[in-house]
Amino acid sequence: MGEGRGGDAPAPSPSPRRVLARFLARRRRLRLGLTLSGPLLWLLVAYIGALVALLVTSLFHNENVGVATEMVTDPALDNYRTIIDTPVYRDVAVRTIGAALAVTVIDLVIALPVAFFMAKVASTRSRRQLVIAITMPLWAGYLVKGYAWRGMLNPESGLIREVFGVSPGYGLGGTIIVLAYLWLPYMVIPIYAGLDRLPNSLLEASTDLGGTAGRTFRSVVLPLLVPSIVAGSIFTFSLTLGDFYINRLLGGTTQFIGNNIYSNFGVNLPLAAAYATVPILIMVGYLLAARATGALEEL
């Protein structure tokens, strides 16, 4: 096949494959573009596309047609106005954000010493075992853990009450405890990774210079750990913000943003879509703030 090349003799018409190969060989960028278009198509259609669909739907509204409702596709901001003007939506959003912050703080307080022990105190062997132990709860189903906590939190007969004498029962407190439990590994692992990278010599230098443990932690460890902490908090914060089933199972009479979306999406999809943009906006703000700290490099 290759004999026809070169010389002055007119080349026999090359195969289309060959033409394409020659065409692409000289165009690096086009080659790269073609390679990437598959994954990007997926990203755009399935990933971003869903978000766009959500945003577009949030501009529509429902009109009654007898017992059924029909979605009218005249874009308007009425749904957002409803959300801003109706106190209950604001209250629920504030409650959800508060819970997300509480979960993040609880996880941070637990994760810091645990991760420090894992990275700096434990032997190499037990370190591996500890990593497995911390991530093990992730192997069990989310619902299994939710139902298990339902039993433990029961205000009359739950394990928590048996052991501590009191139980937060079903409500906001119980929900926060369970969510903090569920998302703890997502906080421990980034902090552990951050501490693992922290050279021991820095800690020794601080001690040599007379720094107490607390001073070393505040002035050496914490500043270097901020990106890891922010990375972990992105998980704990966003997962809490998006959760609805744990609240449904353990929230008693309280509702989260997710519960409101759930109860509305069958009856008033545009309103549900509009409300769903609230956690998205919060997370965009959070991520922008996180980027400023350089924490996104940790993810």
Next chain:
Amino acid sequence: MHRKGQRLAATAMALVFIGAACGSDDDGGGGGGASDTTAPVTQGAIGEGEGAVSILAWPYYAEDGSQDPNYDWVTAFEEDTGCEAEVKYFGTSDEAYTLFGTGDYDVVSASGDSSLRSVASGDAAAINTELVTHYDDLAPFLKEQAWNTVDDAVYGVPHGWGANVLQYNTDEVSPAPTSWGAVFDPDSPYAGKIAAYDSPIYIADAAVYLMATQPDLGIENPYALDEDQFAAAIDLLTVQKDLVSEYWSDYVAYEDNFRAGSTVLGTSWQIITNTLQADEPPSPVDAVLPEEGSTAWSDNWMIHADAANPNCAYEWINYITSPEVQATVATTFGEAPANLAACEGIADHCEAYHADDAEYYDQLHYWTTPTKECLDGRTDVECKDYADWVAAWTEVKG
């Protein structure tokens, strides 16, 4: 810097390709389901089974023995028809309506508060009742009614009906309650251990109580509430919130609450009471139909307009409405069977549940979808529609 520029260029190139591939197909929002105006065409005959059927049902309506080996009527259906049944349970009518709307299910056991919505959204198929073997045996007051028949086309085959009951812990609650007032009394000694049903339709339960206690409001139908009547019901529910430990929609979790004693009083289904009483040892639980009457359900099997397995769907309806299966389901679930032929073997049960008693049937208030046009026939006022109910329920929960 150079590498970054190259990457950007590659990305831009990829976007161009995608843009070309997508063409004008960039409509992000889904359109609303427009209802058909042409006369519905029904299936002519039941052909050979497709080997599978996807069933969307209220809990306990399609048991295959996996929860309790004593509750199994799906296995026999599968053996008889060769249709492998895949069962999905839902907890509220809103859930049923939404799930059925996905088109992933062939049949649904719809209550009146979702059936008409499914018809109007075009999700339900008109049913050829000649293909329904036991249709003639079904109680006449259940057939071709407002909640299962639209413009003379039948969309629902009656399954069974019953009232929502007041369930209580017999050890803790004394004397036994006789009125819904037990769950609405702001001074209740059981405050903090009362449960309510987590669905906007529960507003009707408050309205039923108001019908008896505040006749001045003039509520005729708990699903037809004008501005004032609706406000009174919402006020009652807002007061109730402080008494409530939990709004339930997960019946398994609800049963556990009664077992643990963390809930001692609340609205319930007879099947939940039956299940608790069947515990070993029996949980101290009983249920009454309060003196005010009650909200109730009247369930119908509906077939999806785009059912993947229409033949097996008809087979399922024929099986689940057959006398033997109806007797089993009715006694298990605690409801009146739609098929009166089922009563031959379970006469006591049918007596207790008034299966053949049209007059009794009329006294209960069946779940139905509230509309702006008042369901009780009033034309001088506008009633609150279901969207209002949903919004108000969100506010009650706060």
